[in-house]
Amino acid sequence: MAPSFIFKMAWRDSRTSRMRLLLFSLSITAGVAALVAIGSFRQSLSQSIDDQARTLVGADLIIESTRPFTTTEEGFLGSIGGAQAREVRLSTMAVFLGRGTRLVHLRALSGDFPFYGKMETEPAEAVQDLRQGGRAVADETLLFQFGAAAGGNVSLGGRDFEIAGALRKVPGDASASASFAPRVYIALQDLPLDLLRPGSVAHYRAYVKFREGTDVAQKIAALTPQIRRLGLEFETVDKRKKDLGALVENLYRFLNLVGFISLLLGAVGIASAIQAHLQQKVRTGAILRCLGTSTNGIAFIYFIQASAISLAGALFGGLVGIGLQRIFPSILRTFLPLTIPNVIAWWPILTGVLIGCGICLLFAVPPLLRFRRVSPLLMLRSADARVETQSFARDPLLFAAYALIVASTTAFAIYRSETWLQGLVFAVALGVAVAIFAGVARLLIVSLRRWFPLSWSFALRQGLANLYRPNNRTLLLIVSLGLGTFLLLTIHLTRDVVMTQFQSIGRNNQPNIFLFDIQSDQKDAVAALVGSLGFPVVQKAPIVTMRLSEIKGRKSSDILADPQRKIPEWELEREYRSTYREQIVETEKVTAGKWIGRVDYHSGDVVPISLDREIAKDLGVNVGDELVFDVQGIPIRTRIASLRSVDWKRFQTNFFVVFPAGVLEAAPTFHVLVSRAKTPADSARLQNAIVSKFPNVSALDLAAVIQTVDSILSKVALVIRVMSLFTVAAGLIVVASAIWSGRYQRVEESVLLRTLGASRRQIWQILGAEYFLLGFLASLTGTGLAVAASWALATFVFKLSYAPTLLPLLIATASATTVTVLIGLLTSRGVSSQPPLEVLRAEMG
């Protein structure tokens, strides 16, 4: 058989169905657009990280300590040379007189930091004003909150500062980092000493810019051992790049998997459309077989059409993706300390289009393989021509095609996941979700056949019967509609559960205000003041900061350097804020070992401590194992005496590590006090009173935490929702194209019914009933699955109690049903309005 004939035939045969084929091709547009947009965004982001690397840190090297630099450390810093700047960072309360107070992140700066990039303020000269002293620059959101502006005043640590301007951007900071505690910059020489009492949690930073021509990597490599020996922390451009790169990669992987669902849905849509298309081409296939076309030749003709559809859809998706790639930077702007350029990244576009095209072709193979079996004998029979379903046993190629689809889908999921297990879980979960939807569709078909409501009106019976008649689209529509509803609703419900939990924390007389950074000599006075104002002292705790320096005889630095380690980096590097007390508190329970409340400690003794069981699991330790903590320069050897389960959801002082009384009393300590204010006005009254008498004490209001969590969750939910919208868009296009592909059959039936005397109204009733039932069942199943998924997420991931609200469920079900009926009726437009003969001639070609 001549190859040219196959191409010619594929082109000629598409003559009367090109518009329909183009509509089918739109099924994968959303999926490819998602992949291209995400891929392009990732490439732009990676490019930005490379281009703006030095502004990520603002210096070549940052050296940090949790205590003032010692003389030796100062000597070392002096020996590094280059340009240097110093900064002290701590949390404190900002008081806007007459307007209120808020916890802020105070940064006292000296020198010319940032060395790379610039601090952006409004007005621009505010940076210079700040360095001259007596003035402060504060996050513009903070100024906005209190209606303050340049020229106004803010009190920090009991000292008044003139506001020089609003802070917009600092090199290396994402603006989201300011949402918990807004940043306020002052000059280092203005830092109120009251804020730096022993035990205060402050961070001392030295920013270094090496001399021109210095080999930065080599210099840092040479300095690293000395920095480590001095027990200092440090950050470099490379390290920040690596961290940010890992963050970008994780984000990319996650978004990519969500985008992949849209693509798969589109591929299923294409496969279904191809199947419907082939169903109309059975006679043509039989004629060609009769005239001598080989079995493979027949399949190739339609494979070429499928390729063209896939390519057209993928290319269009690529174009849409290019347009949409700007969405992600604008949504994620607040999380990223970078300016993302508007450039077209060709590689992600190419890969997105190729993956889209490839997946679609793969999904189109099974119907094409079945089409090979079209019998030329159909030419001699006038009965309804259809391609019979083949069993795998009769057609091993069909089995191989399905196996390849499963394998490549799983492989893609694994390739895009961080670990193969995650990829596998994703693929299996997706398979299970699809299987559930398919099962519901099958159940519907079987149930309708078995218990068909014969007493219903003619229109309703016809509409119902369309759901199980040959060439029905029930399965495809339920899968695509259901999956869209499921994804969107799961995101909404999960966010709802988390927020409800946060909002319920402060109810029922639970504590809702934290006072911290209380010095040992202030703790009784602060408690007395709280009591005198009529507020309860719910809990008090001393806090000692420390770092984990050894686990079971192995140094933390060695474990960190081990590429095989399983312990998360943050658990090795973090500053542990531990407490000491004799009694266990109500938010915790000993799960292993024995609680030891007090010891008679002598220097060098091994201290029996209690560890949170979750962190013990992460650290790979158990009762009896030894840990060494560096308590502000002094190593303290400990042995795990007990493990505790801690209810972290309670707004109280909870600790990973609890020491017995008798050990840490002499260490630099600050205290926290937990109280409850009934109203926001009470909370403000308490904070104002505390800050005016104890300027170094900070207050954290639960309402502020809830607000911050809500804003972060909203942003995260928005990102996921945008991705889900791709899936929903894919689902809607698939629904439209599936209805369109079954249109020829509906037209035939409608024409026949109208010829027999059915009114247009009855035709619309039949169609309406069919789409209503499809939409209702799909959305009901999607809603059910979303409730199950959000319950699983709440219970197993967030460990929260679960009680979904009914309203979103009703809205989701009603809107998905309405959308289905609307799309169905819109796509069927013209079926009942044209003369039967005209419709027949146009549609049957």
Place this chain on the structure above:
Amino acid sequence: MNASAILDVQRLTKSYRTNSGELTVLKDISFVLGPGATCSILGPSGSGKTTLLGLCAGLDLPTSGHVCLNGIALDEIGEDDRARVRNQLVGFVFQSFQLIPTLTALENVTVPMELRGDRTARQQGLELLERVGLAERVSHLPTQLSGGEQQRVALARAFINKPLVLFADEPTGNLDAETSRSVIDIMLELNSDSGTTLVLVTHDPEVACLTEKTIRLRNGEMVQDGA
């Protein structure tokens, strides 16, 4: 096997498995046709005429017995080889015309030649369409042609490959008497000009009278083989 035969049918039987047991639709049919012969298969509905035609043309395989087309045993070759045999040796005309709805009249006619990559297809197609009186309708789609015109396009398609055998399944079944006559005339004319063997399935005794040989079927059995 008859060496000079174009179509050699020996002890042909076709049965189907049904829920109520085996159903035999053709029983022990044998006949031989030489080059240029004309033969009609006559019988009432359900007598097995179309099944016999399908087996002779290699569209289906017999349960037992053999069909040799130009010396090629159709039951001994694969599906794609039978397709090649159909393309090179056989022409078809069907009751319901069976034109590809998306192709023009000319494109429908040239399909068998284009399948082989023959570049003269267009010219030959135009000549044949002119011969069947459709020179003005070459670019029309099947839906734009009348039943008689569609059947003439099908005839032109059947003859474009200069087949050794033409199988016609009730070619006038969907046409009025006048159009039927003109289609049969064209078919016989093309047949005699090209020396093609003609196998014609019909239930019309008048049409059957126009062929040299008549095979009468009843309940799947040959009741008369008349010359």
